Amino acid sequence: MAERIWLYDTTLRDGAQTQGVDFGAADKLRIAKELDDLGIDYIEGGWPGANPTDEAFFASPPTLRRARLCAFGMTRRSGRSAANDPGLVTLFQARTPVITLVGKSSARQAEGALGVTREENLAMIADSIREALRHAEEAMFDAEHFFDGFKDDPGYALACLEAALEAGARWIVLCDTNGGTLPHEVETIVAKVAQRIPGERLGIHTHNDTENAVANSLAAVRAGARQIQGTLNGLGERCGNANLVSLIPTLKLKLGYEIGVTDEALRHLTHLSRTFDERLNRTPNRHAAYVGASAFAHKAGLHASAVAKSPCFYEHIDPALVGNSRDILVSDQAGRSNLLFRFAEMGLDVDPDPEQTAELLAVIKDREARGWAYDGATASFELLVRSTLGQVPHYFDLVSFRVIDERRFNARGELVTTSEATIKVAVGGRNYYTVADGNGPVNALDHALRQALAETYPTLETMQLVDYKVRILTPEKGTAAVTRVIIESGDAEGRVWQTVGVSGNIIDASYNALHDAIIWKLYVDRARAPGA
Numbered sequence: 001m002a003e004r005i006w007l008y009d010t011t012l013r014d015g016a017q018t019q020g021v022d023f024g025a026a027d028k029l030r031i032a033k034e035l036d037d038l039g040i041d042y043i044e045g046g047w048p049g050a051n052p053t054d055e056a057f058f059a060s061p062p063t064l065r066r067a068r069l070c071a072f073g074m075t076r077r078s079g080r081s082a083a084n085d086p087g088l089v090t091l092f093q094a095r096t097p098v099i100t101l102v103g104k105s106s107a108r109q110a111e112g113a114l115g116v117t118r119e120e121n122l123a124m125i126a127d128s129i130r131e132a133l134r135h136a137e138e139a140m141f142d143a144e145h146f147f148d149g150f151k152d153d154p155g156y157a158l159a160c161l162e163a164a165l166e167a168g169a170r171w172i173v174l175c176d177t178n179g180g181t182l183p184h185e186v187e188t189i190v191a192k193v194a195q196r197i198p199g200e201r202l203g204i205h206t207h208n209d210t211e212n213a214v215a216n217s218l219a220a221v222r223a224g225a226r227q228i229q230g231t232l233n234g235l236g237e238r239c240g241n242a243n244l245v246s247l248i249p250t251l252k253l254k255l256g257y258e259i260g261v262t263d264e265a266l267r268h269l270t271h272l273s274r275t276f277d278e279r280l281n282r283t284p285n286r287h288a289a290y291v292g293a294s295a296f297a298h299k300a301g302l303h304a305s306a307v308a309k310s311p312c313f314y315e316h317i318d319p320a321l322v323g324n325s326r327d328i329l330v331s332d333q334a335g336r337s338n339l340l341f342r343f344a345e346m347g348l349d350v351d352p353d354p355e356q357t358a359e360l361l362a363v364i365k366d367r368e369a370r371g372w373a374y375d376g377a378t379a380s381f382e383l384l385v386r387s388t389l390g391q392v393p394h395y396f397d398l399v400s401f402r403v404i405d406e407r408r409f410n411a412r413g414e415l416v417t418t419s420e421a422t423i424k425v426a427v428g429g430r431n432y433y434t435v436a437d438g439n440g441p442v443n444a445l446d447h448a449l450r451q452a453l454a455e456t457y458p459t460l461e462t463m464q465l466v467d468y469k470v471r472i473l474t475p476e477k478g479t480a481a482v483t484r485v486i487i488e489s490g491d492a493e494g495r496v497w498q499t500v501g502v503s504g505n506i507i508d509a510s511y512n513a514l515h516d517a518i519i520w521k522l523y524v525d526r527a528r529a530p531g532a
């Protein structure tokens with residue numbers, strides 16, 4: 001039977017330490033659920049008490065189906081008991097089933113960075129793990145600077161691990177904190193540790209400072225470690241952490257380990273990875289292993305010709321296993337398969353005939369070439385497909401809109417900027433003309449449009465804008481750049497959906513995304529209505 005590897009995701013903690021990444025609490029909840037669906041065993045939600053986002057996240061934590069939620073913190077401070085350490089007390093109040101504590105496992109770091117004796121550091125580790133186990137079902141020890149510490153003084157580094165183990169830690173995680181250790185060193189050192197601590201208790205946490213985070217994780221597994229820590233798309237401090245999106249298919253498809261990710265979940269990996277980037281407002285890396293748009297794209301003539309005979313001539317796995325698709329411009333058949341796969345991936349229940357599929361392919365390719373991106377906007381994609389198939393009713397016509405921004409001093413002498421939108425729409429043969437204010441032009445436009453539609457479509461009242469993201473697609477054009485807007489909307493039924501709009505004018509792009517958001521809501525309300 002295949003050996004089990006446990007996956008520990010730290011996207012929401014070490015990933016939040018990525019320069020330029022700033023999760024909100026709502027982002028964290030969504031990501032935690034996606035990781036749970038993927039089949040991750042442990043999800044580190046953040047550091048309770050470290051910042052308002054993590055406080056909000058742990059105050060209303062996600063309900064997970066199978067993953068265990070972990071709260072992260074550090075060992076007690078010197079000169080305090082673990083029970084009275086304010087940082088630990090806040091951590092315990094999160095009441096998570098798992099607590100992960102980072103502590104020094106290098107004498108140089110303990111003495112130099114913390115200013116404590118070697119003995120006090122051992123006591124800080126043991127006391128904190130013991131106290132954590134009074135509040136959580138499981139405690140883990142992240143042995144910070146382990147590999148550098150081991151190279152300096154192996155006896156002391158091992159003593160730190162054993163202090164945590166004897167205090168009851170379920171997992172001892174060896175951290176290559178500075179990311180400078182190479183795969184052959186990791187394999188040798190982990191093999192030595194595994195002579196003292198069983199591999200089923202050992203984890204590995206690597207950083208990508210030499211582009212070896214994934215290789216180092218695999219080296220540790222070869223030497224016996226059975227838990228891997230990493231992040232989605234390799235987010236993390238400095239150059240990032242080990243990329244779980246690369247590790248998961250490697251562990252499952254190439255090394256044959258048993259992991260919590262099912263074959264079915266693996267087929268959603270590409271979608272998950274790209275949607276995650278869209279959520280962070282980052283362009284997905286085309287060249288990402290397994291999931292990048294170019295990972296199975298064949299450009300060279302020799303490759304394309306051989307792939308047409310048998311894809312395995314130039315592909316290391318079947319791209320469908322990870323939800324990716326082959327990109328070769330050799331036949332209509334290839335394009336059709338790609339599209340049908342995409343429908344299945346997005347859970348879209350449609351069955352177009354070959355002529356409609358060809359038309360859809362042309363429309364989608366043209367749109368994507370002009371900047372629309374549907375990976376993070378499945379509601380817009382569904383509307384595009386259903387509209388092309390003639391399944392979406394005509395709900396309203398926009399006659400015109402105008403948005404005015406005004407910056408002025410108010411009666412109290414304060415500088416304020418206000419927005420006002422006027423809109424004219426035709427609904428069922430009647431014209432509606434409304435005016436609304438907002439804290440910004442899109443907000444004003446949203447209010448005006450929904451007011452105009454409220455009489456005919458009262459369910460729109462329960463709809464709200466949850467998130468709004470803007471991406472500049474042609475930055476070289478400066479203020480004349482093309483803009484892509486992604487809007488996330490929600491409603492009282494708990495549905496959340498994403499739509500996209502593209503235009504050279506940011507308000508126009510926002511209107512397009514808003515329009516899709518409203519039409520999708522009306523379509524879904526009608527489709528799910530009794531008797532529909």
Ligand SMILES: CC(=O)SCCNC(=O)CCNC(=O)[C@H](O)C(C)(C)COP(=O)(O)OP(=O)(O)OC[C@H]1O[C@@H](n2cnc3c(N)ncnc32)[C@H](O)[C@@H]1OP(=O)(O)O
Pocket residue numbers: 014017047049050051074075076077078102103104113114124144177237
């Ligand atoms: C390797 C890693 O990535 S570990 C995770 C690192 N992540 C983060 O730091 C992000 C979240 N951190 C924070 O929000 C803040 O640093 C907090 C709230 C945790 C602490 O903030 P502050 O109390 O202002 O401390 P600050 O960040 O300046 O310094 C860390 C302090 O913790 C001490 N410390 C560091 N590691 C440990 C440890 N493992 N055990 C005990 N004390 C530690 C340091 O000695 C320092 O103490 P000092 O204030 O007496 O000098």
Ligand SMILES: CC(=O)C(=O)O
Pocket residue numbers: 014102142143144145175176177178205207
């Ligand atoms: C714990 C951790 O994030 C590190 O040592 O890198």
